[in-house]
Amino acid sequence: MSGTFVGMPAFPKAAHEAVGNTTLRANLRHATHTIRDKRAKAVAELDDWALLREAGKQIKDHTLRHLDTYLVQLEETVTAAGGTVHWATDADEANRIVTHLVKETGECEVVKVKSMATQEIGLNEALEEAGIAAYETDLAELIVQLGHDRPSHILVPAIHRNRGEIRDIFTKEMGEWGRPAPEGLTDTPAELAEAARLHLREKFLRAKVGISGANFMVAETGTLVVVESEGNGRMCLTLPETLISVVGIEKIVPTWRDLEIFLQTLPRSSTAERMNPYTSMWTGTTDTDGPRAFHLVLIDNGRTDTLADEVGRQALRCIRCSACLNVCPVYERAGGHAYGSVYPGPIGAILSPQLRGTTSEIDASLPYASSLCGACYEVCPVAIDIPEVLVHLREKVADQGGPGHRLERAAIKAAGWILDHPGALAAGERVASRTRKLHPKKLPGPGAGQWTNSRDLPQMPAEPFRDWWKKNRT
Template identity: 80%
Template sequence: MSGTYLGMPAFPKAAAVSTQNAQLRANLTHATHTIRDKRAKAVAELADWAELRQAGKEIKDRTLRRLDHYLLQAEAAVTAAGGTVHWAQAAAEANRIVADLVKAKGEREVVKVKSMATQEIGLNEALAAEGITAYETDLAELIVQLGDDLPSHILVPAIHRNRGEIRDIFREAMSRWGRPAPEGLTDSPAELAEAARLHLREKFLRAKVAVSGANFLVAETGSLVVVESEGNGRMCLTLPETLISVVGIEKVVPTWRDLEVFLQLLPRSSTAERMNPYTSIWTGTTRGDGPSDFHLVLLDNGRTDTLADEVGRQALRCIRCSACLNVCPVYERAGGHAYGSPYPGPIGAILTPQLRGLTSEVDASLPYASTLCGACYEVCPVAIDIPEVLVHLREQVAEHGTGHRAERAAIKAATWLLDHPAAYRTALRAAARTRRLQPRRLPLPGPAKAWSDTRDLPTMPEQSFRDWWKTRGQENTP
């Protein structure tokens, strides 16, 4: 079974290790730069991108403002179409619902469509504890599962692996999970995809239960939407008798028509395609076509806490495209694992601490895993102001006193100086006059040491800007 995020170190500690991994950085730089250029091109094709983005933001905001109403509408529509709706307050309850449904069918295995929600709740591990094996069928999720690894990217969970590493994992682990890798498997992506096709085909054909998430849930019709590329989603959504979809309550959109906005925004932002190869849409059950038993598990798991925060709730607009990861300088260098959750990168830095709370060391450190450069906001197809939420969460971390006491003290001192201009001026002059005596580094004690140890102090100019400004008219320089 794949690993777990429990007990992950705080972001700076994890990043200190991952940034030393040259292979990881090379893999990430290659992959994120490939996709970010393609995304920019795909977006530039649409003259009305700004209007689509505005509509996407507005639809999601309106939905969130009446979330109870739209969820009840969706529940009624799904039920009328032959589905069964379950509600789960937290991860354990959702896992229990799924495990009980699988056991009621007398099954010991399920096939899975890639789903962030089931990663978030640790469904595979919970099912394993009940003696149920969950087979991941998305190629990247398969790589992660076979490598006993953790996902590091929302769209491409195995982005930290290059083709050579993937070949080695397939050769080594496929036989333990089912059909072994073909003899003489090379690292050509086409051959690796073929190996996955052969390995998973027998599992698709015999599976009786599938578990999925959903990209969208249409309130007025009860329709669920899954976008994908490989066809593993279609296999899982079509072949088994029972389908269980675990869907976060923020995935609901009001109307069928709203899909025309999100199905333009998502593929271009995510895989930089005009449209992803396959989109499956189903409403309840259809006699003689696809699963005859459909269950929808609506998942809260911290989403209502996030909704209660007037600044932070915009994170619930997220459609999981991962464009923000691909442009983030911090993500590119630190890698996805450092974020200690299935949601890495800029969106993870605001989503994870809100879903899980700021109590653990890693979650309290996440709002600081950013340079606030704003690239994430620029590419976000639903205009989530990630820097704004990061700063807001930093305030909360500072207020709660979980770590970063030094920052609080520094800001207090700076505030006093800025409120007292005369003192500020004097301090600047004193600093300039003593510049020869100043050390190149300032070895701070305690937790601040990690910061000061890796940074040289800026050299102090001979004159402060204020003094230079005052005297510049008297000199004869251009």
């Protein structure tokens, strides 16, 4: 992955700062609780939800198992339909390809549909360096871009902003980029949406190049699918003369029919709707409708590394619905920025360290950014066992070593010896019980002391359980 978030502190530090921000906590709590209840209701409408979930999981697993075959098939079908396919091993290569394609058109600005893949590779920054202005057109992305901010949620990147903050950003910044916000803009969501409509309309109408991602690519037909709400996606996919779609290699489904599953599970999981307002499907180019040139840039950027890990590869099933973020107690309190990646929340905690490796402090800390409560797994529409992958990645990080992990390994080793020596264990337990009046409520020392600043130590029983059992039950 690119260096978009270079220099991020490890999760615990970033999260510590975030939980101290009461506005952020309130914004996140409000938003995640609202969507949580709605999602549960939308899912409950389908009494075959569990079967749809299982089928989605199996189709994604099957696709990943034969990814080479389906990639080649997709290349054939897209090409046959008039598109051009490009392959990029990493972020730099993808950025070079896209920059070159835009330059070939002679244009110096592009309109963009919200896309995780282009954020992941830092495309906007690369285009800016090449003198090309990239305008984000999704409302939340616009809020983030105008606010010189970073995204904090997969679906709603500006979830950390409330309506008052959004009003202030629009009023202050829109004029710098184009049409200013209307006079006397209030913070009602309808007025804010109207301001975005007016601001972006001129950009859509003059746009010659559009850049998108895709939710699905159908290998059998060469069809790309973009699922959205606002119509900004349709604008970018339809009005420009050139369309460039940057998509991760794992976004394939084998057949047209497979969409019948994901078009039921994705909208209900992400925005809690029976169906999102707009879904666009296109296959290559069409003579009389839409862009005359279509380029598909397939990116690896760490995905084949992830695919090689037999436990971790299930993360590639992700359809980016963000349901796991909305139910996560850690995300709700820490917010998306603490994860130091464009992929925050539980899915980010397993995806980022796999795509980027665990050498940086932030990536090594991400597998620990969870209480392993399992709510994420419950709601995942493709049944990614996020806790399983988290534990697996913790093992990997622990194997790398580091001060904390050396201490932990020493402690586990000592515990192992004691549990293997019942006599020593019994003696220790009895000593602990007899001296229990002398035990402090807090642990001494810097590390342990901090742990008990907000917790009490458990009370020691009057006698060890095994002694009590012997006396009373045998």
